[in-house]
Amino acid sequence: MSWRMETACFGEWGHDMPIVSRGFHGRARETRHRLPPGQYETTDFPVLSAGPTPRVNPDEWEFTIRTETGTRHSWNWAEFTALPSQTPTVDLHCVTKWSKFDTEWQGVSLDVLLEDVETSADYALVHSYGDYTTNVPLEDLLDGKAWIAYRYDGEELAPEHGGPARLLVPHLYFWKSAKWVQRIQLLDEDERGFWENIGYHDYGDPWREQRYQGD
Amino acid sequence: MTVTPDFLDGNAAAGDLEALFGTDMTVVSGRCRGCGEQMVLAQTHAYLDGPGMVLRCPGCDRVLLRLVRSPTEMWLDAGGLDYLKIPAPA
Numbered sequence: 001m002s003w004r005m006e007t008a009c010f011g012e013w014g015h016d017m018p019i020v021s022r023g024f025h026g027r028a029r030e031t032r033h034r035l036p037p038g039q040y041e042t043t044d045f046p047v048l049s050a051g052p053t054p055r056v057n058p059d060e061w062e063f064t065i066r067t068e069t070g071t072r073h074s075w076n077w078a079e080f081t082a083l084p085s086q087t088p089t090v091d092l093h094c095v096t097k098w099s100k101f102d103t104e105w106q107g108v109s110l111d112v113l114l115e116d117v118e119t120s121a122d123y124a125l126v127h128s129y130g131d132y133t134t135n136v137p138l139e140d141l142l143d144g145k146a147w148i149a150y151r152y153d154g155e156e157l158a159p160e161h162g163g164p165a166r167l168l169v170p171h172l173y174f175w176k177s178a179k180w181v182q183r184i185q186l187l188d189e190d191e192r193g194f195w196e197n198i199g200y201h202d203y204g205d206p207w208r209e210q211r212y213q214g215d
Numbered sequence: 216m217t218v219t220p221d222f223l224d225g226n227a228a229a230g231d232l233e234a235l236f237g238t239d240m241t242v243v244s245g246r247c248r249g250c251g252e253q254m255v256l257a258q259t260h261a262y263l264d265g266p267g268m269v270l271r272c273p274g275c276d277r278v279l280l281r282l283v284r285s286p287t288e289m290w291l292d293a294g295g296l297d298y299l300k301i302p303a304p305a
């Protein structure tokens with residue numbers, strides 16, 4: 001099946017308007033039926049970690065995008081938080097089967113961060129403070145689909161939830177939304193991350209239930 | 216907001232490891248490839264609430280062992296360990 005649908009609702013576009021991805025070739029879903037296959041709704045915000053929670057002081061925080069040719073683009077905390085931000089309201093879908101609706105974030109769109117980055121790369125490997133990594137096709141970080149988020153639910157983003165800043169790429173399973181994001185390496189060839197290299201899916205589309213390699 | 220403790224001790228991973236190896240793995244010893252620390256798996260730091268099991272070194276926090284269960288497969292990575300010394304079956 002070659003259709004793909006996105007029902008998360010972003011920012012000022014409001015809660016009732018489904019966003020249809022560019023790859024859409026099928027019929028629309030109603031937004032109120034927005035639980036992907038195999039998921040259940042939770043109102044909690046479970047904390048899932050593969051390692052100790054890094055406590056990164058904003059004074060020492062730096063975010064870097066490194067291109068496939070080695071060019072670096074870096075922002076410190078003051079520079080990063082001075083960039084224009086958005087306030088997306090999105091649904092989260094964790095591969096451990098919980099989904100959480102209407103989560104409210106503030107962050108900088110990857111479109112802004114990648115605006116002056118010259119690249120012909122197709123892939124990104126996202127690195128966190130600590131040793132976590134996850135791979136995402138570069139096009140899934142573009143066109144209003146991904147942010148580096150630093151506020152959640154009106155508050156500073158807590159370390160347990162990935163603060164000072166995390167990737168937010170809500171149209172993919174939530175393990176792709178790397179907590180404690182530190183840098184993004186742009187790559188010509190896909191390179192698997194922490195969970196992808198031990199059985200989890202390279203892409204991770206919740207609507208196609210791409211949990212494991214081969215799904 | 217839910218706050219969970221950072222990690223459990225390696226005993227919390229006993230069931231999944233025993234299902235795979237057929238023996239009580241918590242008493243099995245190993246050595247961290249990163250820092251050289253020797254330990255039994257019960258002493259490792261276990262992170263179990265994520266997409267898979269992660270055991271980390273109590274000395275240096277590096278990943279020692281990861282285990283992912285899909286409906287049809289188990290994926291094991293023990294690349295953070297020099298060895299695991301498992302009692303031979305009787």
Ligand SMILES: [Zn+2]
Binds near residue numbers: 247249250273276277
């Ligand atoms: Zn160690």
